[in-house]
Amino acid sequence: DADVTQTPRNRITKTGKRIMLECSQTKGHDRMYWYRQDPGLGLRLIYYSFDVKDINKGEISDGYSVSRQAQAKFSLSLESAIPNQTALYFCATSDPGLVEQFFGPGTRLTVL
Amino acid sequence: DQQVKQNSPSLSVQEGRISILNCDYTNSMFDYFLWYKKYPAEGPTFLISISSIKDKNEDGRFTVFLNKSAKHLSLHIVPSQPGDSAVYFCAASGNTPLVFGKGTRLSVIA
Numbered sequence: 001d002a003d004v005t006q007t008p009r010n011r012i013t014k015t016g017k018r019i020m021l022e023c024s025q026t027k028g029h030d031r032m033y034w035y036r037q038d039p040g041l042g043l044r045l046i047y048y049s050f051d052v053k054d055i056n057k058g059e060i061s062d063g064y065s066v067s068r069q070a071q072a073k074f075s076l077s078l079e080s081a082i083p084n085q086t087a088l089y090f091c092a093t094s095d096p097g098l099v100e101q102f103f104g105p106g107t108r109l110t111v112l
Numbered sequence: 113d114q115q116v117k118q119n120s121p122s123l124s125v126q127e128g129r130i131s132i133l134n135c136d137y138t139n140s141m142f143d144y145f146l147w148y149k150k151y152p153a154e155g156p157t158f159l160i161s162i163s164s165i166k167d168k169n170e171d172g173r174f175t176v177f178l179n180k181s182a183k184h185l186s187l188h189i190v191p192s193q194p195g196d197s198a199v200y201f202c203a204a205s206g207n208t209p210l211v212f213g214k215g216t217r218l219s220v221i222a
Contacts (some may be wrong), residue, residue, distance in 0.1 A: 004155070033209060040121070042201060042214035045154070058209065090155050099144045100204045103155030 003027045004104035006091050007085050012110045019078040023091030030096055032060075032074040034041075034066060037088040046089075049074055050096075081111040113208045115139045116204050118213035131189040135202030135213055138183065142204040142211075147176060147187050150199045150215070159200070160187070192220045 002024045005051060013019050023032065034046040035058075045058030047066040055066060065077045078085055088108055092101040117136045125131045129175040135145075141188045148156035162169040162176045162185065169176050175188045189196055202213040 035212075040214060042118075043212040045209055045211075048209050092155075099210070100146060100158050100161065101210060103148075103154075103157070105155050 004091060004093055004102055006089075006104040006107050008107060009105065010108045013081055013112065014112050015082055017081050017111075019109065021076045021091075021109070023074045023076070023104055024101075025072050025091075025093045025104075027093050027095075027102060028071075029093035029102070030071065031094045032068065033092040033094070033101060034064075034074070034076045035044055035090045035092065036060070036085075037090060043090065046076065078109075078111075081109075083111045085109065086111045100110050113138070114213075115142075116211050116213040118216050119201075120216050122217040124219045124221060125192045127194055127220055128191045131187075131192045131196065131218055131220065132210055133187040133189075133200050133202075133218065134174055135185045135187075135214050136183060137185075137204050139204070139206060139211075140183070141206035143207075144205045145176070145178060145185050145186070146203045146205075146210065147174075148201040148203060148212075150201065156201060171187070189218075192218075194220050194222050196220050 006020045033048040035043045049068045067075050091104040094101045094109050146161040147159040149159045150156040160174045167182045176183045199217050201215045203210040
């Protein structure tokens with residue numbers, strides 16, 4: 001079983017719709033992250049959370065919000081999707097004692 | 113301003129030869145560096161790392177070299193294999209979340 005799971009794996013939606021991407025982990029890590037990947041731009045940090053009561057903005061948080069429902073769950077919302085939010089979205093986790101992050105399989109989001 | 117730079121978007125190498133992927137950084141507070149490998153339709157997976165107190169770390173066919181004075185690190189893969197074909201991301205940390213480069217697509221030709 002995968003340690004970090006993301007749902008859905010693929011989603012096509014229309015401009016203006018609200019979208020939620022979900023991430024769950026069984027690694028027992030306190031820290032969770034959301035990244036987006038665009039061609040030629042690498043991985044950019046959207047939001048991160050070091051524990052259930054902690055939420056921090058990353059490099060590109062505008063247009064996104066997050067919710068840390070439990071240690072194992074971290075969801076990303078697009079309140080009103082726009083086409084330039086079309087991208088691959090990755091969730092990641094880490095342990096406070098380690099720098100290494102563990103990534104989920106990704107969600108491919110297309111906004112028409 | 114990009115703090116972690118991978119200036120080569122792509123690299124092609126023949127099977128059996130050495131692959132060298134380069135990464136430069138600008139933030140002198142970075143003290144830990146990692147390389148991730150990413151196949152299509154999968155998330156990035158951790159490959160190898162190095163602390164700023166070292167200048168080399170080796171794991172099988174993979175070796176990472178760090179030159180702190182030049183703010184440069186490189187990943188050497190030898191011998192390269194077709195299964196190494198993937199996108200490689202350099203990442204850095206300085207008591208902050210990881211900062212990633214844009215990636216280099218490695219193609220190993222049989």
